[in-house]
Amino acid sequence: MAIQHFPLKLVSRRMLAPSVGHYAFVRDDGQPLDFIPGQFIQVHFQYADGTATKRSYSLATIHDHAIGPGEAVDIAVSYVPGGAATALFEGLEVGGTVDASGPFGRFCLMPADANRRYLLIGTGTGVTPYRSMLPQLAQAIAERGIQVVLLFGARTPEELLYGDEFRAFAAQHPDHFRFVPCFSRELPAPGSAHDHGDVRHGYVQQFLGEFAPDAAGDIAYLCGNPNMVDACFESLKECGLEVKQIRREKYVSSK
Numbered sequence: 429m430a431i432q433h434f435p436l437k438l439v440s441r442r443m444l445a446p447s448v449g450h451y452a453f454v455r456d457d458g459q460p461l462d463f464i465p466g467q468f469i470q471v472h473f474q475y476a477d478g479t480a481t482k483r484s485y486s487l488a489t490i491h492d493h494a495i496g497p498g499e500a501v502d503i504a505v506s507y508v509p510g511g512a513a514t515a516l517f518e519g520l521e522v523g524g525t526v527d528a529s530g531p532f533g534r535f536c537l538m539p540a541d542a543n544r545r546y547l548l549i550g551t552g553t554g555v556t557p558y559r560s561m562l563p564q565l566a567q568a569i570a571e572r573g574i575q576v577v578l579l580f581g582a583r584t585p586e587e588l589l590y591g592d593e594f595r596a597f598a599a600q601h602p603d604h605f606r607f608v609p610c611f612s613r614e615l616p617a618p619g620s621a622h623d624h625g626d627v628r629h630g631y632v633q634q635f636l637g638e639f640a641p642d643a644a645g646d647i648a649y650l651c652g653n654p655n656m657v658d659a660c661f662e663s664l665k666e667c668g669l670e671v672k673q674i675r676r677e678k679y680v681s682s683k
């Protein structure tokens with residue numbers, strides 16, 4: 429898939445959590461954006477001294493092929509105190525544009541996968557590739573009857589990005605898709621929206637063993653905080669998964 433350089437115009441934005449924004453752009457050059465769910469784009473800008481820099485953002489768009497002209501190119505941006513791209517995104521108004529390139533990356537579901545189960549593990553905005561993969565997962569459920577476990581690490585219930593959407597998908601596929609939020613700081617209040625039983629209190633890596641990772645049938649995806657990715661990678665290898673069965677995307681700063 430050819431890498432392209434294109435302008436993105438902001439169409440709308442909303443807060444997903446106190447410090448995470450959902451940004452919906454359209455390509456301002458009227459062209460489609462070919463991508464495979466799980467891939468990311470880069471946003472190019474300059475520091476105050478004029479030095480060029482860029483940051484990477486996973487595509488959150490729920491799609492299973494090219495995003496057509498005028499269709500939304502979605503990303504979720506976590507605001508980092510003092511962050512250069514954070515300042516760019518916080519100051520961006522609807523109608524404003526950013527320079528972007530992409531798509532990049534291989535953190536994707538593979539057509540040749542013959543596994544019985546996907547273990548999808550993410551923290552914070554690291555869950556966005558899985559949002560994008562939902563149509564492909566629905567297809568794999570329909571065609572291959574696969575199981576999917578989504579272990580999503582957030583500090584608090586209000587940081588459960590796209591939680592309603594994942595829960596709705598789980599309700600549509602009750603025998604195949606399990607959504608397990610892990611809250612490191614605070615559990616949902618009894619009776620609140622996220623208080624639906626299948627939640628954990630702690631870090632995602634603490635609960636991997638509960639799902640009995642299985643070298644014979646599993647492929648695991650790890651996305652987000654680099655420490656989480658490393659910890660889960662080691663745990664999964666100890667469970668017998670081969671490196672090729674563990675696909676990783678670390679959200680490191682690309683300054």
Ligand SMILES: Cc1cc2nc3c(=O)[nH]c(=O)nc-3n(C[C@H](O)[C@H](O)[C@H](O)COP(=O)(O)OP(=O)(O)OC[C@H]3O[C@@H](n4cnc5c(N)ncnc54)[C@H](O)[C@@H]3O)c2cc1C
Pocket residue numbers: 468483484485486487503504505506507508509510511512513514515553554556677678679680681682683
């Ligand atoms: C493949 C890939 C995909 C990515 N996808 C996303 C995505 O979908 N959404 C998203 O929000 N980010 C994503 N990131 C991270 C993103 O590219 C930026 O690194 C991040 O947004 C910080 O950029 P910034 O310019 O605001 O902060 P910077 O100016 O780069 O950093 C400012 C300060 O904050 C620290 N810092 C940087 N990142 C973090 C962090 N996450 N937590 C705490 N401190 C931090 C830095 O060390 C530095 O001290 C991705 C990274 C990669 C490599």
